[in-house]
Amino acid sequence: MLKKITSIELINKFKNLYKKKKTLSIIGITSLLFLITLGIFASFSKDTKTKEISGPFVKDQVIIKYKVDLSQSVEFKQKLTSLGVISQEKVYKTSTNPSLSKYYILKLKQGIDVKSVVKELSKFNELEKAEPNYIFSAQAEPNDPSYPKEWALQKIDMPNAWIIGTGTSETKVAVVDTGVDGSHPEFNGRISLAADCASGTCVDSTATDNSYHGTHVAGTIGAATNNGVGVAGINWNINFIVAKMLNSQGTGSGTALVSGIIFASENGARVINLSLGGAHACSSMEQDAINFAINNGTTVIVAAGNSNMNASNFSPASCQGVLVVGATGPNDERAVYSNFGSIVDIAAPGGNSNGAAKTAANTILSTAPGGSYQVLQGTSMATPHVVGVAALLLSVNPGLSPSQVKSCLVDNADPISTDKPIGPRLNAFKTLNAC
Missing domain, CATH: 3.40.50.200 (Peptidase S8/S53 domain)
Known part of the structure; x- marks a missing residue:
């Protein structure tokens, strides 16, 4: 839980940091205080649901991790359907691990853009993760001498x-x-x-x-x-x-x-x-x-x-x-x-x-x-x-x-x-x- 801090205390902290680093501008401090007064301090936290997508991945699949398993929720299924999802299936079917059991693989309609779906799913509060089903292979180039x-x-x-x-x-x-x-x-x-x-x-x-x-x-x-x-x-x-x-x-x-x-x-x-x-x-x-x-x-x-x-x-x-x-x-x-x-x-x-x-x-x-x-x-x-x-x-x-x-x-x-x-x-x- 975040400790409450007064504006005066925060300004003093920034002043001390400014003396040490000489890098924070008055504009930057003012901007931060403005955001705090608007009550959106949480926006400083980094989005951890999805990372930049790079490398090959399966074209019609997305991996998600529920915060709480909603795979049987009719309402949530409708939200997935609106993105082009045609089915979902648990990844680790026999696992009793509470973390692994929340992973599901979503099957998309043909032609649906995986990156766009991942981007939209990352906005869902019900999900902890949304990412492509990446492709792996043995890392070896051909051994042909020429x-x-x-x-x-x-x-x-x-x-x-x-x-x-x-x-x-x-x-x-x-x-x-x-x-x-x-x-x-x-x-x-x-x-x-x-x-x-x-x-x-x-x-x-x-x-x-x-x-x-x-x-x-x-x-x-x-x-x-x-x-x-x-x-x-x-x-x-x-x-x-x-x-x-x-x-x-x-x-x-x-x-x-x-x-x-x-x-x-x-x-x-x-x-x-x-x-x-x-x-x-x-x-x-x-x-x-x-x-x-x-x-x-x-x-x-x-x-x-x-x-x-x-x-x-x-x-x-x-x-x-x-x-x-x-x-x-x-x-x-x-x-x-x-x-x-x-x-x-x-x-x-x-x-x-x-x-x-x-x-x-x-x-x-x-x-x-x-x-x-x-x-x-x-x-x-x-x-x-x-x-x-x-x-x-x-x-x-x-x-x-x-x-x-x-x-x-x-x-x-x-x-x-x-x-x-x-x-x-x-x-x-x-x-x-x-x-």
């Missing part, structure tokens, strides 16, 4: 994103490209389906990579991770669908592209990576294939192109419904080659050696055919970073539609300042934490 060289994964905050999820083999990602070297140790047993679509008709094949491009792209998306070998991929566990439609020179026809898109979507790909393009407007055939994929629940993510030009003159970047990716360098600058413009939705690390020798420090290190690794740069390298995070997001929240995946990625990316518009830069942790 992981420290992968600056792009740090740039998009993969270490924190991996606390939320590392991917699942149930999520299928399609690489429509030059093929993928399935014999590479990083892809052992992870290619669930492959076809050669170069003729315009997809036929079963190993779709091995007789170039290098598709294998490099696939490594960024989902090289086997935390296996003590080579590089780390964004998804530690994932299944690939490979549609080979580009030849060893990296070229292919429109019919081959369309066949690859349809093949991938029909066989369950949740995301398609198109690290390719041509200097023409989106054709009707390309648009129809993309529409088919999107309507089938497949997110289509494409490279903006490497011609340092407006991406509106590039395809499939100029097609409707796709997510268009520009490239950045290690300092969030637009890569000198990256196409740009209002149709570029999001940027991601693609490397930017800018005439200097290409190294892991300024380009993207990933897998190469023959069990090897190499550095490359381009919007082709930026795109699989976004595809990888999209797949990771779908492994955590598989019910998202293609339009929702796009919104989650773009809305939670980091604003960057570039010489020409290429959108905000991908942030994996913010994306997974928000969606």
Whole structure:
């Protein structure tokens, strides 16, 4: 209980403190006395119900602690319902400890903002605590020996994103490209389906990579991770669908592209990576294939192109419904080659050696055919970073539609300042934490 103190005694105490510290102003003393005379001395006590919310937490749950158990109170249940609470359940069901027995977990309606609910609950006099249901995980980054060289994964905050999820083999990602070297140790047993679509008709094949491009792209998306070998991929566990439609020179026809898109979507790909393009407007055939994929629940993510030009003159970047990716360098600058413009939705690390020798420090290190690794740069390298995070997001929240995946990625990316518009830069942790 607070001891009563007169105003004169309080002033004398402040005078003594002023002599010692020389820090309290007359205005400050007067303000304090004014508050006391208003009878709100209690406002000086710090709110102990809730702390600043940081770090990942379960998206549809809140933890509360009652002062007195009101879990069966109809009136209090109505107050919770007004905030979007659909159920409550005791956390420690068998505990006889009087403190622990007052903790309950609240289940929220889908889409309700946890932080807002916690803020409102902290105002309830009936509650002692209100806080998110925080997520914990083993604090270990991948043990792949080349992981420290992968600056792009740090740039998009993969270490924190991996606390939320590392991917699942149930999520299928399609690489429509030059093929993928399935014999590479990083892809052992992870290619669930492959076809050669170069003729315009997809036929079963190993779709091995007789170039290098598709294998490099696939490594960024989902090289086997935390296996003590080579590089780390964004998804530690994932299944690939490979549609080979580009030849060893990296070229292919429109019919081959369309066949690859349809093949991938029909066989369950949740995301398609198109690290390719041509200097023409989106054709009707390309648009129809993309529409088919999107309507089938497949997110289509494409490279903006490497011609340092407006991406509106590039395809499939100029097609409707796709997510268009520009490239950045290690300092969030637009890569000198990256196409740009209002149709570029999001940027991601693609490397930017800018005439200097290409190294892991300024380009993207990933897998190469023959069990090897190499550095490359381009919007082709930026795109699989976004595809990888999209797949990771779908492994955590598989019910998202293609339009929702796009919104989650773009809305939670980091604003960057570039010489020409290429959108905000991908942030994996913010994306997974928000969606």
